[in-house]
Amino acid sequence: MNLSMRKLVVPIFLDMFLHFITLIINTYMVTKVSVHLVGAMGAGNQVMDLFMTIFNFLSIGCSVVVAQALGAKKNDLASNVIHASITSNTLFGIFSAIIIYVFGYNILNLLNVPKELINDSFSYLHILGFALLFDGIGMVLAAVLRVYNLATAVMLTSVLMNVITILGNAISLFGWFDLPNLGLQGVAISTLVGRLVGIFVLAYMLSQKAKVKIYFKKLLVVPFEILKKILSIGLPSAGENLLWMAQYMVAFGFVASMGEASLSVQTIYFQITLLILLCGASISVANEVIVGHLVGASEFNEAYTRTFRALRLGVFITLVVVLIAYALKYQIMDALNLNENLRAIMLPLFTLSIFLEAGRTFNIVIVNALRASGDAKFPLATGLIFMWGLSLPLGYFLGI
Numbered sequence: 001m002n003l004s005m006r007k008l009v010v011p012i013f014l015d016m017f018l019h020f021i022t023l024i025i026n027t028y029m030v031t032k033v034s035v036h037l038v039g040a041m042g043a044g045n046q047v048m049d050l051f052m053t054i055f056n057f058l059s060i061g062c063s064v065v066v067a068q069a070l071g072a073k074k075n076d077l078a079s080n081v082i083h084a085s086i087t088s089n090t091l092f093g094i095f096s097a098i099i100i101y102v103f104g105y106n107i108l109n110l111l112n113v114p115k116e117l118i119n120d121s122f123s124y125l126h127i128l129g130f131a132l133l134f135d136g137i138g139m140v141l142a143a144v145l146r147v148y149n150l151a152t153a154v155m156l157t158s159v160l161m162n163v164i165t166i167l168g169n170a171i172s173l174f175g176w177f178d179l180p181n182l183g184l185q186g187v188a189i190s191t192l193v194g195r196l197v198g199i200f201v202l203a204y205m206l207s208q209k210a211k212v213k214i215y216f217k218k219l220l221v222v223p224f225e226i227l228k229k230i231l232s233i234g235l236p237s238a239g240e241n242l243l244w245m246a247q248y249m250v251a252f253g254f255v256a257s258m259g260e261a262s263l264s265v266q267t268i269y270f271q272i273t274l275l276i277l278l279c280g281a282s283i284s285v286a287n288e289v290i291v292g293h294l295v296g297a298s299e300f301n302e303a304y305t306r307t308f309r310a311l312r313l314g315v316f317i318t319l320v321v322v323l324i325a326y327a328l329k330y331q332i333m334d335a336l337n338l339n340e341n342l343r344a345i346m347l348p349l350f351t352l353s354i355f356l357e358a359g360r361t362f363n364i365v366i367v368n369a370l371r372a373s374g375d376a377k378f379p380l381a382t383g384l385i386f387m388w389g390l391s392l393p394l395g396y397f398l399g400i
Contacts, residue, residue: 005286005310011151013282018158020278024271025166026187029173031337033183035264040120041184042267043113046252047104047125051096052135053245058089061234063143064292064372070147071296077226083218084226085140093136100129111249112256114263120184127188134195141202145210146289153205157198165194236376240367240383247387251395258399265345268336276322276353280314280361284368291372307369311362318361319354326350 030037062085069078100107104125108118142154171179172186182189206212255266287310294303325332329350333343367379 005283005290005306008146008149008151008286008289009282011155012146012285013279015151015155015158016278016282016285017275018155018162020271020274022162022165024275026169027268027271028336029169030184030187031268033173035339035342036117036260037120037184038267039114039260039263040117041124041187042263042270043108043111043117043121043252043256044125044128044184044188045267046111046249047100047107048128048132050245050249051100051129051132052139053241056139056241057234057237058085058092058136058230059139059143060237060371061085061230061232062140063147063289064233064374065229066144067147067289067292067372068296068374071293079212080218080223080226081230082140082144082212083214084222085144085230086137086214087219087222088227088230089136089140090133093132093134096136097129097132100125100132104129110253112253114256114260116260117263124184124188127185128191131188131192131195134192134199138195138199138202141199141206144212145202145205146285147292148210148212150205150209151286153209154202157201157205160201161194161198164197165190168193233371233374233376236380237371240376240380243380243383243387247392250392254396254399261341262345265342265349268338268342269346269349272325272332273353273357276325276357277318277360277364279317279321280357281364283310283314283317284361284365286310287365288368288372291369295373303369303373307365310369311365314361314365315358318357322353322357326354 027038027041030041062081065081066078069075069081105118105122108121108125113121142157145151145154168190169187170176172182172190175181203214207214252266256263287307290306291303294300294306329347333346338346370376370379
């Protein structure tokens, strides 16, 4: 399979851009209704992100094992891994949705969500939790399509999903077509519908473009050896992602304890940092696919060379983007319609990002390459030391 960085990174970038820009548009739409609701939406999204991280490990393991299998010309193994991953992630999605449905209010309380926000957060989260039924399957299908060099198909599906979500949000928030204003509940419903449609489109692309046939009987059985291969990559990757997510949620709790204004700024600026990181993240994912194929074909030197080429490119582009954001900081805050109190809180974050985002890009490129080569344990160990041994204690000392 002929893989090039440019052919992979452009559709992956556009896919991620569409996903992130939808988050930003959602945030912008909600700010036009109420800044209060932005904090409520942010709290609900943090819980969703945690659960998506938990079962994302199977799609990570699936993509790496499938890439290595295709590189080694083992198509039957690739098919078995895909079936096992779809089944396992479906079960995890159902389990996660049940947990959110039953314990969502308790989880929000653990995050120290302010009392004036918690009811809106819970209503939003309660509906959006059902999206996890589809997200688990969607993550696997999208990961497999990228490995089969069909990142463009994933990108086109994202276009459709995001159009549905944005139109639904506009209808629910602004009362278009004389329909009632449903607030955050409407945002959750439109997101749910968009993701459901996306599942059917991705499944069609997998069958028709990648020529991967899905057999119902194979979905009913998950061979232990196949699951073991997936988990050997997925579990350490999940551990590293969970360390980051748990660390972020603890820090989120620190911010929530500072009050509604700080929580709203954190929610808004997090979307901005995702956009800044977009180029570096898309390069890291494209490089992960390439490295997986090269390792499967035992071309280790080429994998090493490609990784450091991707690293240089990713860090350079991230620095360019973050400097542009810094130069436009006042225009960005004007566009977000922030009051003087929120602007004063957000302004120093633009300066901090100049130093932070280049390092973040370095991390994700190297971590994804290590994972694609089969080593997911080293990132887990370093994440434990630096996130929990340095970042959180220092954040508490400086912030609280």
